[in-house]
Amino acid sequence: AQTVTQSQPEMSVQEAETVTLSCTYDTSENNYYLFWYKQPPSRQMILVIRQEAYKQQNATENRFSVNFQKAAKSFSLKISDSQLGDTAMYFCAFMKPLSGSRLTFGEGTQLTVNP
Amino acid sequence: DAGITQSPRYKITETGRQVTLMCHQTWSHSYMFWYRQDLGHGLRLIYYSAAADITDKGEVPDGYVVSRSKTENFPLTLESATRSQTSVYFCASKERGTYNEQFFGPGTRLTVL
Numbered sequence: 001a002q003t004v005t006q007s008q009p010e011m012s013v014q015e016a017e018t019v020t021l022s023c024t025y026d027t028s029e030n031n032y033y034l035f036w037y038k039q040p041p042s043r044q045m046i047l048v049i050r051q052e053a054y055k056q057q058n059a060t061e062n063r064f065s066v067n068f069q070k071a072a073k074s075f076s077l078k079i080s081d082s083q084l085g086d087t088a089m090y091f092c093a094f095m096k097p098l099s100g101s102r103l104t105f106g107e108g109t110q111l112t113v114n115p
Numbered sequence: 116d117a118g119i120t121q122s123p124r125y126k127i128t129e130t131g132r133q134v135t136l137m138c139h140q141t142w143s144h145s146y147m148f149w150y151r152q153d154l155g156h157g158l159r160l161i162y163y164s165a166a167a168d169i170t171d172k173g174e175v176p177d178g179y180v181v182s183r184s185k186t187e188n189f190p191l192t193l194e195s196a197t198r199s200q201t202s203v204y205f206c207a208s209k210e211r212g213t214y215n216e217q218f219f220g221p222g223t224r225l226t227v228l
Binding site: 006042044103106107 | 165
């Protein structure tokens with residue numbers, strides 16, 4: 001079974017600065033997919049970014065980028081130019097192909113952006 | 116309403132009662148999912164469905180029952196609610212294709228007294 005670990009329960013950053021959230025996972029699969037979801041106080045789950053394991057290039061979505069280290073089984077999220085609206089719980093998630101598209105989530109990291 | 120909706124948004128019930136949480140999506144997505152969210156555990160999969168009349172267990176299925184007679188609906192029933200089932204429940208849906216995004220409903224906060 002796959003496991004996803006987010007070792008930072010809480011983090012804080014000043015507005016306009018850069019912050020990196022950590023995620024590690026354990027799997028014996030060679031091909032899989034990784035995701036970062038954001039959950040603001042509204043509780044709505046929002047996809048931030050996704051990465052296919054067989055792609056070497058790190059995914060980027062505007063101010064959000066990932067550092068995917070397949071050998072180390074690490075998938076960190078970097079948020080540049082942090083904004084107050086980035087304050088949320090962030091979840092890392094893993095999915096393997098042919099698994100019914102099931103997601104395995106980490107415990108989450110609560111990020112607070114301070115003015 | 117377009118998208119994916121859940122009802123009720125909040126529910127308080129008592130131990131031993133049957134409770135049904137509703138989930139409805141308007142996209143005709145093939146896949147639907149039920150997750151529960153608890154502090155320290157993130158989201159954990161309860162049940163999922165690949166199509167109408169096809170359901171399968173997730174990580175934490177005990178005490179829950181699902182059905183999917185229509186593509187757009189995926190109700191979750193707690194047959195005899197227990198306090199340990201106090202949680203926030205999320206429904207999600209996605210179209211076929213591994214890389215497609217899962218879209219989540221707004222969640223139902225369930226309290227079992």
